[in-house]
Amino acid sequence: MLVFIVRRTLLMIPQLLLLSILIFFLAKQMPGDAVTGAFMGKPNVSAEQMEKIREQHGLNDPWIVQYGRWIGDAVRGDFGQSFVHKQPVTQLLAGRIENTIWLSVATLVVTYLIAIPLGMIAGRWTGSWADQFIVTYNYVSFATPVFVFALLMLYVFGFVLNWFPSGGSVDIRVEEGTAEYVWDKLKHLVLPVLSGSLLLTYSTVQYLRNEIIETKMKDFVKTARAKGVSENVVYHRHILRHSILPIAAFLGYEITGLIAGSVFIETIFSYPGLGRLFIDSIMTRDFTVVTALVLISGAAVIVGTMLSDIILRMVDPRIRLG
Amino acid sequence: MEDILLTIHKLRTSFQIHGKFYPAVDGISLTIQKNEVLAIVGESGCGKSALALSIMGLHPSDRTLVEGIIEFQGRNLLQLPIAELNQIRGKRLAMIFQDPMTALHPLMIVGRQIEEPMNVHLTLSTKEKKHRTLQLLERVGIQNNEQVYQQYPHELSGGMRQRVLIAMALACDPVLLIADEPTTALDVTIQAQILELMKDLQRQSQAGILLITHDLGVVAEMADRVAVMYAGEIVELAPVRELFYNPKHPYTRSLLQSLPSATGQKQKLHVIEGIVPAIEHLKRNGCRFASRIPWISNELHEGEPILHEIAADHFVRCRCHEHFYLPAERMGDESNASITAT
Numbered sequence: 056m057l058v059f060i061v062r063r064t065l066l067m068i069p070q071l072l073l074l075s076i077l078i079f080f081l082a083k084q085m086p087g088d089a090v091t092g093a094f095m096g097k098p099n100v101s102a103e104q105m106e107k108i109r110e111q112h113g114l115n116d117p118w119i120v121q122y123g124r125w126i127g128d129a130v131r132g133d134f135g136q137s138f139v140h141k142q143p144v145t146q147l148l149a150g151r152i153e154n155t156i157w158l159s160v161a162t163l164v165v166t167y168l169i170a171i172p173l174g175m176i177a178g179r180w181t182g183s184w185a186d187q188f189i190v191t192y193n194y195v196s197f198a199t200p201v202f203v204f205a206l207l208m209l210y211v212f213g214f215v216l217n218w219f220p221s222g223g224s225v226d227i228r229v230e231e232g233t234a235e236y237v238w239d240k241l242k243h244l245v246l247p248v249l250s251g252s253l254l255l256t257y258s259t260v261q262y263l264r265n266e267i268i269e270t271k272m273k274d275f276v277k278t279a280r281a282k283g284v285s286e287n288v289v290y291h292r293h294i295l296r297h298s299i300l301p302i303a304a305f306l307g308y309e310i311t312g313l314i315a316g317s318v319f320i321e322t323i324f325s326y327p328g329l330g331r332l333f334i335d336s337i338m339t340r341d342f343t344v345v346t347a348l349v350l351i352s353g354a355a356v357i358v359g360t361m362l363s364d365i366i367l368r369m370v371d372p373r374i375r376l377g
Numbered sequence: 378m379e380d381i382l383l384t385i386h387k388l389r390t391s392f393q394i395h396g397k398f399y400p401a402v403d404g405i406s407l408t409i410q411k412n413e414v415l416a417i418v419g420e421s422g423c424g425k426s427a428l429a430l431s432i433m434g435l436h437p438s439d440r441t442l443v444e445g446i447i448e449f450q451g452r453n454l455l456q457l458p459i460a461e462l463n464q465i466r467g468k469r470l471a472m473i474f475q476d477p478m479t480a481l482h483p484l485m486i487v488g489r490q491i492e493e494p495m496n497v498h499l500t501l502s503t504k505e506k507k508h509r510t511l512q513l514l515e516r517v518g519i520q521n522n523e524q525v526y527q528q529y530p531h532e533l534s535g536g537m538r539q540r541v542l543i544a545m546a547l548a549c550d551p552v553l554l555i556a557d558e559p560t561t562a563l564d565v566t567i568q569a570q571i572l573e574l575m576k577d578l579q580r581q582s583q584a585g586i587l588l589i590t591h592d593l594g595v596v597a598e599m600a601d602r603v604a605v606m607y608a609g610e611i612v613e614l615a616p617v618r619e620l621f622y623n624p625k626h627p628y629t630r631s632l633l634q635s636l637p638s639a640t641g642q643k644q645k646l647h648v649i650e651g652i653v654p655a656i657e658h659l660k661r662n663g664c665r666f667a668s669r670i671p672w673i674s675n676e677l678h679e680g681e682p683i684l685h686e687i688a689a690d691h692f693v694r695c696r697c698h699e700h701f702y703l704p705a706e707r708m709g710d711e712s713n714a715s716i717t718a719t
Contacts, residue, residue: 274479281433281474282494282545283467286459296484371484372529 134347155328159313166252170259178267205250222325266298307363380411388445401427403609416600424609468498471551475558477538481530488526494548513544536567608665615691625693627701664695
């Protein structure tokens, strides 16, 4: 198992290298650069001055030098200065990464808490009214756009009923490190997390339902029944363990999806996470921030795949590293 | 009789096909005694596996109808609530499944799977369970039992897995074992080992075995009595020697005739004409085998064939056997549906 994890981790190095080169070139190919983004349309900065600034910041160096400089710094955790925010990118990201991790982990946990019982009920009692209800919910949630649903949640629970705060990640008046601070953070998470996870459940529910229906027919389930094992144990121990495999396999990908893709949720609930920063940075051509963010989400995908592999390996002893 | 373990009376197991129920097991009555191996033989689709699953209560209740009486040690299994049935199966009544490749849970170590019936039926400590499991593995002929205990099914060979399945069935010392084609999925040398093992275990435990198979060699090796099934019915029931030396029913005789012989010169392999009728199209009145022996005229069959006791413990269905002859026995007749085989 340890050997597997080490080998799988080593496999990530070439992947990350390739990713970084790709990102660097894509970023370079975008029209405009940080200088145009910062000074475009300002009448008091001339073209020569802009060129001078480029020269100062090394934006005119050959690509290999620029790439080397960038990746060397990145490895040390330095993504350079944000041209827009006028502060180190690392510093800019730090707080937001934390927020995004809070949001994604909470969303994931709530998603599974809802989806796994629903999938189990639908799979076990196929065709029952409960199953029909769950399948209908699945279709509806799959078809609902997140920005519509999130706005609705915001309007009803944040604005009309005023049960939960409608924006931000924490109240600025509470002191950091106290229990109240954590409580307030959780309160701020409720609406974004519910809006996200109520729509995210469909894939897990559908997978689990189908897997259970398929696993029910398997021979080893008959073996279990022939041992005199009760129906509940047959489902929880034998069928679920087998049916959970594809869901475990997707766990890693789900994590990456959440880290990279909560743009709508973060924007609607003005939640200061990575997604919003990403959009803002693209809008202002904040080159250093964009590359850092793309690199992080790309790395998250790679880490997610690795996590999936490791998790799958842990739940399914038949898996070998190919 | 006190020694009777299982009495099946007029069992009828019907499957739902396109909204209608068709019986796959059609009025079977049988008894199995302690220390007896009763073999059920018949070709694919004759209802023998459906019979086994009916006894174990493993048919899905929404698509299957099981009627009749299955009395095991004085209680009708068909009328027991599932919780009470679960107290019996796995403990006094156990089953060995057909395909060792699929009958074990792929994600559970072997030891845990063998311990599972003990969890349900016996009150043992973790240590006692493990001890018992290791003993069982040894009993089924697995030498490196400590290692196998920790292994997953995919790490074992087919023969080993079948041994594990047998160990699992024996976990709580059952008095009746249902073995559904226990050697079909194995290759021939392993088959012999597994049969030998089952015979040994049966002698030690004095358990009754209901052995389901299509392999007459297995029957000759293992069985005390044999029931031959055709299209959901028993057509002949006899002690094993009687059946092999004095087969009566046309189906039994055709089956025995179809065995390739290891001695003697090359000859045509006898093939029974036609196929078993599909369950939806089976004609349920009259002799069900009639369509496959068309050279026997209709008047020679009974209208409602019943089992006749023609000798002590030897039962045959329908009177047609009295007039039956195999095509091969008719000299020079090439019109029968034999297929040339070498």
